[in-house]
Amino acid sequence: MRVGDEIEIEIHDVAFGGDGVGRHSGQIVFVPFTAAGERVRVRIVSARKQFLRAELVAVLAPSPARTEPRCAVFGRCGGCQYQHLDAAEQLRVKSAQVRSALERIGGLRDVPLAPIVPSPEPWGYRNRITVHAAGGVVGFWSTDRHTLVDVATCPIASEAVNGELQHLRERAPDGGHFSLREPGIVPAGFHQANRFLLEALRDLVDDAFAGAAGFLYEGYCGSGFFTERLAARFERVTAVELDARLIARVPRVERVDWVQGDAVVEFERCKPDAVLVDPPREGLPPRFVELLAAKTPARFVYVSCDPATLARDLKRLGAGYRVKRVTPVDLFPQTAHIECVAVCERAG
Numbered sequence: 001m002r003v004g005d006e007i008e009i010e011i012h013d014v015a016f017g018g019d020g021v022g023r024h025s026g027q028i029v030f031v032p033f034t035a036a037g038e039r040v041r042v043r044i045v046s047a048r049k050q051f052l053r054a055e056l057v058a059v060l061a062p063s064p065a066r067t068e069p070r071c072a073v074f075g076r077c078g079g080c081q082y083q084h085l086d087a088a089e090q091l092r093v094k095s096a097q098v099r100s101a102l103e104r105i106g107g108l109r110d111v112p113l114a115p116i117v118p119s120p121e122p123w124g125y126r127n128r129i130t131v132h133a134a135g136g137v138v139g140f141w142s143t144d145r146h147t148l149v150d151v152a153t154c155p156i157a158s159e160a161v162n163g164e165l166q167h168l169r170e171r172a173p174d175g176g177h178f179s180l181r182e183p184g185i186v187p188a189g190f191h192q193a194n195r196f197l198l199e200a201l202r203d204l205v206d207d208a209f210a211g212a213a214g215f216l217y218e219g220y221c222g223s224g225f226f227t228e229r230l231a232a233r234f235e236r237v238t239a240v241e242l243d244a245r246l247i248a249r250v251p252r253v254e255r256v257d258w259v260q261g262d263a264v265v266e267f268e269r270c271k272p273d274a275v276l277v278d279p280p281r282e283g284l285p286p287r288f289v290e291l292l293a294a295k296t297p298a299r300f301v302y303v304s305c306d307p308a309t310l311a312r313d314l315k316r317l318g319a320g321y322r323v324k325r326v327t328p329v330d331l332f333p334q335t336a337h338i339e340c341v342a343v344c345e346r347a348g
């Protein structure tokens with residue numbers, strides 16, 4: 001198979017990241033913007049020994065789950081991968097991807113997977129976006145990350161955020177990166193982005209600690225989104241965040257020690273009864289997992305924005321813990337991102 005060749009294939013799955021997966025002469029073929037069960041004509045764009053990458057030329061037999069994308073730049077803009085799939089299919093695909101990551105990467109075969117929590121609104125949910133300006137264009141990076149795609153309005157962002165985008169475009173900036181946010185959320189640094197799922201996510205994490213007590217250690221606490229709610233359950237909480245801009249804005253909460261610092265360094269110093277983490281995409285540093293295994297808190301709850309690093313870290317944690325439940329949450333409809341909340345209990 002050579003770059004530029006056209007072939008017809010059947011798509012049998014959608015992989016984490018969003019590409020449809022097919023097969024041709026024994027080789028795996030990845031094709032963005034396709035759906036499981038479809039027959040498609042594709043053009044090879046890169047050929048490696050192990051797999052081929054291709055672009056969609058024509059859908060020959062569409063999936064019943066295929067739907068009309070809402071955005072004019074869908075397929076060019078790197079922000080969304082699933083606007084061509086209906087809501088039910090997006091949820092099905094994401095659940096299957098979490099199951100597959102737990103099994104393939106984590107070696108975890110019997111983990112109870114709760115039904116995925118859908119977003120009450122699959123559009124207009126983002127309370128913040130980051131856009132870029134260069135060469136007279138204001139928008140998002142393209143799917144190949146090489147060019148900026150001009151974006152006048154983003155259908156997954158809220159009306160208020162789209163208003164900010166319009167103001168920015170009127171100012172016609174020469175260049176730079178701009179974080180556009182709804183009023184009322186932290187002006188800089190991390191903030192949970194789906195405005196319709198904030199309470200449900202907080203409830204899920206709170207429920208994960210049902211029956212837990214004593215001393216909670218929370219790593220990667222941001223501006224205290226979960227901490228504030230959890231404090232009522234524990235006698236004492238240490239909550240750690242690296243970003244000084246976020247820790248400067250945490251609320252005053254009785255029994256909570258807020259620490260600006262590194263989650264691993266601070267974890268070395270304490271012996272908690274329960275642990276909560278919500279790390280960036282890269283997941284937990286190996287040292288953090290080692291410390292967890294050594295300190296043996298009774299309950300460990302892991303909020304993750306990448307099923308692959310979640311599965312890797314749960315595997316590293318080893319047999320000292322039982323994964324009681326993993327709940328996927330569709331925080332980012334239309335995109336390939338998946339949030340998960342994993343609840344682990346000390347074994348024995």
Ligand SMILES: C[S@@+](CC[C@H](N)C(=O)[O-])C[C@H]1O[C@@H](n2cnc3c(N)ncnc32)[C@H](O)[C@@H]1O
Nearest residue numbers: 190220221222225241242243262263278279280
């Ligand atoms: C996914 S966010 C979660 C924030 C918070 N749980 C929330 O819901 O708002 C991850 C956070 O980890 C912080 N972070 C990154 N590296 C860190 C480190 N080494 N130690 C502590 N915090 C870190 C980031 O600044 C970010 O606020």
